[in-house]
Amino acid sequence: MWKTVVRRLLIAIPQLIGLSVMVFVLAQFMPGDALRGQLEPGMPPGEINRMREEAGLNDPWYVQYSRWVGNVLRGDLGRSLQHRVPVTKVIGDNMMNTVRLSIMTTILLYAIAIPLGIIAGRKHNRLPDKIIMFYIFIFFSIPTIVMGLLMIFIFAFHYGWFPAMNSVSVIAAFQGGWAEFWSRLHHLVLPSMTGAILGGTATIYYLRNQIIDVQSSDFVTTARSKGTPERRVYTRHILRNAILPIAGGMGASIAFVFTGSIFIETVFSINGMGQLFVNSVSGRDWPVANALIMFYAFVGVMAGLLADLTIMLVDPRIRIK
Amino acid sequence: MALLEVKDLKVHFPIHGGILGRVVGYVKAVDGVSFSIEPGQTIGLVGESGSGKSTIGKSILGLTHITAGTIRFDGKDITKSVRKNRSPYRKSVQMIFQDVYSSLNPRKRVLDIIAEPLRNFENLSKTEERKRVDELLSIVGMTPDNASKYPFEFSGGQRQRIGVARAIALKPRLIVCDEPVSALDLSVQAQVLNHLKDIQQELKMAYLFISHDLGVVKHMCEHLAIMHHARFVEYGTRKDIYENAAHIYTKRLIAAIPDIDPNKRKDNARNRAEINALYEKELPDYYRDGYGVYDLRPISDTHQVAML
Amino acid sequence: MEKGGLGVVWKEIRNDKLALFGLFLFIGIVATVYFWGYYIIDETQAMRLSMFTMNQRPSPDFRLGTDPMGRCMIQQLVLAARNSLNISFVVTIGGASIGIFIGLFIGFYGGHVENVAMRLIAFWGMIPGLMLIILFRSIITFKTWLGFSGMIILVGGWLTMTGLVRVMTLQQGRLDYVAASKTLGTPNIVIMIREVLPNLVSIITSGLTLVLAGNMGLEIGLTFLGFGLPPGVPSLGQHLAYARSSGTMQQRPWQWLPAALLILILMLCINFVGQAINRAADARKRSV
Numbered sequence: 064m065w066k067t068v069v070r071r072l073l074i075a076i077p078q079l080i081g082l083s084v085m086v087f088v089l090a091q092f093m094p095g096d097a098l099r100g101q102l103e104p105g106m107p108p109g110e111i112n113r114m115r116e117e118a119g120l121n122d123p124w125y126v127q128y129s130r131w132v133g134n135v136l137r138g139d140l141g142r143s144l145q146h147r148v149p150v151t152k153v154i155g156d157n158m159m160n161t162v163r164l165s166i167m168t169t170i171l172l173y174a175i176a177i178p179l180g181i182i183a184g185r186k187h188n189r190l191p192d193k194i195i196m197f198y199i200f201i202f203f204s205i206p207t208i209v210m211g212l213l214m215i216f217i218f219a220f221h222y223g224w225f226p227a228m229n230s231v232s233v234i235a236a237f238q239g240g241w242a243e244f245w246s247r248l249h250h251l252v253l254p255s256m257t258g259a260i261l262g263g264t265a266t267i268y269y270l271r272n273q274i275i276d277v278q279s280s281d282f283v284t285t286a287r288s289k290g291t292p293e294r295r296v297y298t299r300h301i302l303r304n305a306i307l308p309i310a311g312g313m314g315a316s317i318a319f320v321f322t323g324s325i326f327i328e329t330v331f332s333i334n335g336m337g338q339l340f341v342n343s344v345s346g347r348d349w350p351v352a353n354a355l356i357m358f359y360a361f362v363g364v365m366a367g368l369l370a371d372l373t374i375m376l377v378d379p380r381i382r383i384k
Numbered sequence: 385m386a387l388l389e390v391k392d393l394k395v396h397f398p399i400h401g402g403i404l405g406r407v408v409g410y411v412k413a414v415d416g417v418s419f420s421i422e423p424g425q426t427i428g429l430v431g432e433s434g435s436g437k438s439t440i441g442k443s444i445l446g447l448t449h450i451t452a453g454t455i456r457f458d459g460k461d462i463t464k465s466v467r468k469n470r471s472p473y474r475k476s477v478q479m480i481f482q483d484v485y486s487s488l489n490p491r492k493r494v495l496d497i498i499a500e501p502l503r504n505f506e507n508l509s510k511t512e513e514r515k516r517v518d519e520l521l522s523i524v525g526m527t528p529d530n531a532s533k534y535p536f537e538f539s540g541g542q543r544q545r546i547g548v549a550r551a552i553a554l555k556p557r558l559i560v561c562d563e564p565v566s567a568l569d570l571s572v573q574a575q576v577l578n579h580l581k582d583i584q585q586e587l588k589m590a591y592l593f594i595s596h597d598l599g600v601v602k603h604m605c606e607h608l609a610i611m612h613h614a615r616f617v618e619y620g621t622r623k624d625i626y627e628n629a630a631h632i633y634t635k636r637l638i639a640a641i642p643d644i645d646p647n648k649r650k651d652n653a654r655n656r657a658e659i660n661a662l663y664e665k666e667l668p669d670y671y672r673d674g675y676g677v678y679d680l681r682p683i684s685d686t687h688q689v690a691m692l
Numbered sequence: 693m694e695k696g697g698l699g700v701v702w703k704e705i706r707n708d709k710l711a712l713f714g715l716f717l718f719i720g721i722v723a724t725v726y727f728w729g730y731y732i733i734d735e736t737q738a739m740r741l742s743m744f745t746m747n748q749r750p751s752p753d754f755r756l757g758t759d760p761m762g763r764c765m766i767q768q769l770v771l772a773a774r775n776s777l778n779i780s781f782v783v784t785i786g787g788a789s790i791g792i793f794i795g796l797f798i799g800f801y802g803g804h805v806e807n808v809a810m811r812l813i814a815f816w817g818m819i820p821g822l823m824l825i826i827l828f829r830s831i832i833t834f835k836t837w838l839g840f841s842g843m844i845i846l847v848g849g850w851l852t853m854t855g856l857v858r859v860m861t862l863q864q865g866r867l868d869y870v871a872a873s874k875t876l877g878t879p880n881i882v883i884m885i886r887e888v889l890p891n892l893v894s895i896i897t898s899g900l901t902l903v904l905a906g907n908m909g910l911e912i913g914l915t916f917l918g919f920g921l922p923p924g925v926p927s928l929g930q931h932l933a934y935a936r937s938s939g940t941m942q943q944r945p946w947q948w949l950p951a952a953l954l955i956l957i958l959m960l961c962i963n964f965v966g967q968a969i970n971r972a973a974d975a976r977k978r979s980v
Contacts (some may be wrong), residue, residue, distance in 0.1 A: 078815045092831045200967075204959035206909040208916050209952045212935050216949075220942045227938060325822060326913055329936075340823060341917055344830045352827065359820040445875045474877040487868035491697060491890040504877040550876070 068368065075364045079357070086356050087128050131353075141350035145343065150350045154336065154358070160230045161335035164258070164327065165320045167251045171259035172320070176266035177309070183267065184274025184305070185297070195267065203264045211257045211330035218253060225253045228332035254331040258320055266309060273305035321362055385459055386420035387590050388444070388477075388558055393417045393453035395439050413439040415614040416453075421558065426584070426591040428601035430637070431611030437594045438482075440611075441560040444592070445479050457558075475505055478551040482563035484543040488535040494521075494546055495531040501553045520549040523586075524579055541572030545579060552583060558590045565600060577603060598641050602626060610634045615677040617670070620687035630689040632663050632670050697893050704972035705965060714964030721958065722777060729774035738767040739924075750946050757946040760934070769950055772926040779841050779927075780908040786845040787907075788900055791853025796884045798854075799861025806858075813854060821848035822913070829919040837921055844910065852906070856899045857892060864888045894973040901966030905959055912955060928955055 112121075122130075134141060140150035183195040202210075219227035226232070226249060235246030277283060278301060286300050287293075325337030332338070336355060343351035394417075396410040414436040421427050431437045442448040444455060446466035454463045462473050478501075481487035488497055498517045502508055508516065518528040524545040535543060544564060551559055561580065565573040577600065584591060595601050601608060608625045610618040610633065618631040629635045639659045643652055667674055670691050680688040705711045742762035750757040756765035798809040825847050834840040864870065865888065873883045914920035915929025916936075923930075931951030935941040940948065 074811075074814075081815060086827070089827055089831060200963060201960070204905070204963045205956060206912055206959065208913055208929075208932055209955050212932060212941065212948065212952060216935075216941060216945065325917070329917055341826070341919075344826055345918065347830075356820060356823050356827070359823060363820065442871075445871075447871050447874060469874050469879050469883075470877050474875065477875075479872070479875045481868040481872060483868050487872050489869040489873075489887050489891070492887075500873065500878060501876040547872075550872070 068372065071364075071368050075368075079360060079364070082360050083132070083353075083357055084128065086353050087131065088124060091124050140354045143343070143348055143351050145346045145348040145351070150354050153339065153351055154354060157334055157336050157339045160333050161321070161324050161328070161337065163230070163247065164251060164254055164324055164333065164335060167255035168258035168262065168320045171255050172263045172266065175259055176263035177270065177306075179263075180267040180270025180309075181274065181302070183271040184278070187271075187275050187278075192271070195271070199264045199268050202260050203268075205261065207257065207261055207326040208330055210261055211254070211327060214253050214257050215330070226250050227253070230333045230335075250333075254327045254333060257330075258324075258327055262320060270305060270309055273309075274301055277301050277304045321359070321366075386456075387423045387425075387458065388592075389420040389454075389456040389459075390440070390444070391418050391454045391456070393440065393443060393455070394451040395436070395443055395448060396451040412614050414443065417611075417614075417616055418453075419609060419616070419619070421590050421592060423557065424584075424588050424590055425607065426593055426605045428605030428608040429592060429594045429611060430596065430598060430601055430608060432596060435611040436614040437596075437611050438562055441479065441562045441592060441594050444560055445477065470504070475501075475554045476556050477558045477560070478554065478556040479560045479562060480544070480547055480551050480564045482567055484540050484547060484567055487547055488543055490535055492534070493531065494533055494535070497535070497546060498531075498550045498553060501550065505554055516553070517549075520553055523552070523583060524549045539572070540568045541576055544568060544572075544576050548576070548579060548583070552587060552589075555587055556589060558592065560592045560594070562594045563596070564593075566595065566597060573600070580604070598637060610637065613671075613675060613677050615690065616680055616688075617677055617690045618688065619680060620684075624684070624687040628687070630683060630687065631691065632659075632666055635659050636663055697890065698897070701894050701897055701969050701972040704968045708964075708968040708971075710964045711968035714961040718958065718961035718965065721773075721954075721961070725770055725773045725777060728770045733767050733770060735771065738763065738771065739926075747944055747947075749944070756950055757944070759947055760940075765946060765950065768926050769931070769954065772928050772931050772951060773954060775837055775921065775926060776908065776911055776928040779837050779844075779911045779921075780904055782838065782841040783844050783849050783907045783910075784900060784904045786841065787849025787851075788853045788896070788903060790845065790850040791855075792857050792889075792896065794850065795854040795857025796861050796889065799858040800865055800880065800884050800888065802862065802865065813851065816848075816851065821851075822910075824848070825910075825914065826917070826919045829914070834922070837925065840921060844907070849903075849907065852903050853896070853899055856895065860892050860895050861888055864891055894969065898966065898969040898973040901962050901969055905962045905966070908955070908958065908962075 131141065138151070140154075142148065143150050143153045146153050179195050179198070183192045186192045205213075215227045218224050230247060230250050231243060232246045232250070235242045283296060283300050286296050291300075324335055325340065327333070328335040328337040329341060336358070340352060340355045343349075343355070393414055394412070395414040396412050398407040399409045399411060400407060417436075417440060419427065429437045429440060439448060443450050444466070446468070449467070450463060454461055455466060456462065457473060457476065462471075465471055466473065495514070495517055498520055499513050502513055502516060514531070517531055521528055521530060526542065526545060526549075530538075530542075535546070538546065544567075548564075564580070565576050568576060580591070581604070583589070591604070593601060593604050602622060606622055608618075608620065608622060609616050610625065610631065612633045618625065618629065618634045620628075625634060626638065629638055636659055639652075639656045643649075670678070672678060678690045678692060680690050682688050705715055740763070742758075745754070745758045745762035747760055748754055748758040748762075754764050754766070756769065759765055759768055794809070798806045825844060828843055828847060829840075832839075832843070834843070861884075870883060870887060873887050874880075878887070911920060911927065912929040912932060915927050916933045918933070920929050921927050928951045931948050932955075934944075935948040935952075
């Protein structure tokens, strides 16, 4: 198993390096001057050039690139051009919101998807299955943004049950403690429900089909024919086998939630990494944008690895290899 | 001059392993096999699954890479060019496949299937082409109205006859028959085999007949090669092999042929037990370290055996 | 028995009332939008700003009200749908063509070609596509929707189809009819296109519906974030973007809700049809 991990990581390293070069080169083509935030009107051109020289912006791209890589390896991702603070700090400030959102979404996703998947599978072709299939159909078709907007329109504006935007109310953040916790939770409901309902459709569908498949397999028939109680057939034989791929899909689904956060964060105005990325690209703040792309790619690689590992851990057939 | 001459053919497949997926070893599917086929001759290639007999057929058709050795056709060395799709060699050597379900493209009409080689090599008008296809169909005992049907409308035996019609379309001089009947019902097997025999006489073709079924091979071939562990263990005429088997593996194979006479059941069982005991005892004489097959050496004008 | 062509696809759709309904509704909407958008609406007239009719609620004059620039929402919606559909179709067809070609090629040849290609594709697939498109979009400004579509195709539009076609070609390539064609002297490129490709038709159509829905979502998302079509060009994403201001969302739902509902209907239609095609592509699930 460790062989697989090492091989996957070895393959990922040149990929990440390739990506970093690409992103870096792209950033060179970004219009707008990286220094524009520091410039003041009426500055003499010599002065501007001196500042450019100082910031290393006149060096060829590969010199800038190697300097950037060297810094990254020392944990220095550069300074944000917009916020004038280290990139790590900007990302750190925004990261927690995305992490909270992702965790909450993942929890809700499985809390919704697993029971629905099981019910649909067990009641295959009967009313509950048909209702759940219809549910899958509807929500599989809705783009995240449309769903988010409708959620806000209905539950925030029409009924007023939940806040429409931001991740915590100012007063609660000031109070801290439980008040802050509840406020954050309250703010998380709509965005994470949006993500969970949309992201869960694939899981429900998969689980349902798994259960239907496993139900008709020979070992289940054997278990029934030797008189195993129906409950036990489900818990020990069917569920155990049907849930395997779900465990495998966990990694992918976390990655989905993570990357999907760009839309959700924008719709719900949450200061997370997705919105940070959008803002930094609009603001030509390439150190931040670069770092975020690399970070997301890294998360993607890790999620893939995690997915394979979980499958290996739970599926003895794959473990042998 | 021999029609086809295969010399010291080797086909090895690399095994990848380790963290970087480097080649850690080879599967030797065919490991040093030589034989030749005269015009109009039928040679049977017999062996258990995995013995490499199909790989020999595939390498002659250029469907797999060749690690070492040479293949000569009509005296010309074609080892390098055999993998090219469009070469004159293709007109002379054809193949009949085992799996009658996957060897015909399900999306094509019988007419298009049989006409495929004609379109590649002969510039025929639509009517000429249709005439040739009808002829070919009648050679394999099918009526012209089948030409506009799709493969799924036919039974296994009919499908294989379509496969035969396609293979003989260019009047090849050698056909590699890779287990042509083993996917078919017993009742249909004889029908297809008899067609193959008749066509051979009519068109004067040579067959390389690959099979694991000794009964079928006996019916079809005057010369036989027995394969085991990627090499020939015995080569000879039908008589040499069936009445005078010299290699212990051949003896076991022949002892394993089922017999329908119930009175001989006990005799057969005893015979098999004896041969098995012999096999255990004499194994080192026939296999190097219990696995490697020795080089063939002649024991008569027509008969060769691989043993010490 | 084994058939993989459009005939089976059509039979599946015909037997599924929802899919049939979805197909006709989709074709109906698309035809209406194109006819209306290209032949009835005078685009320069429709795009003209009008200070006096800004943000009007629905009335007999403007059945769906007006947008922040005082233009008729119905006309805007038709133009928006037309542009969004244009992009979705072009990106889908363009991406699929490239993907089918690459997928056939690497699936057919296998071996080293495939190894190298798969490494490259894995590399490309690892990149967060959405972010990369955003980055590209911020560097290059596109004057027309065609250029924008081209960029989406190149950055990621071809990936899904490549993967799908590669796997299926790999499967088909192992079948004996491909070996037979080789021995019969048919050139490889002809085998790929004339022999293998027809067997992939139903899989490809099933992939197409998925990709079409995905591309529609992509255009909407990108424009919503401000990285899609230029601001002056109406598109469904642009209408949704009106709702980014909470005032518009609450008080002027006529400016964004119709677009949201239209998207929903179009997506549902595509997926209803896609579901049926999916069954046609998978022999085990086929109902006919």
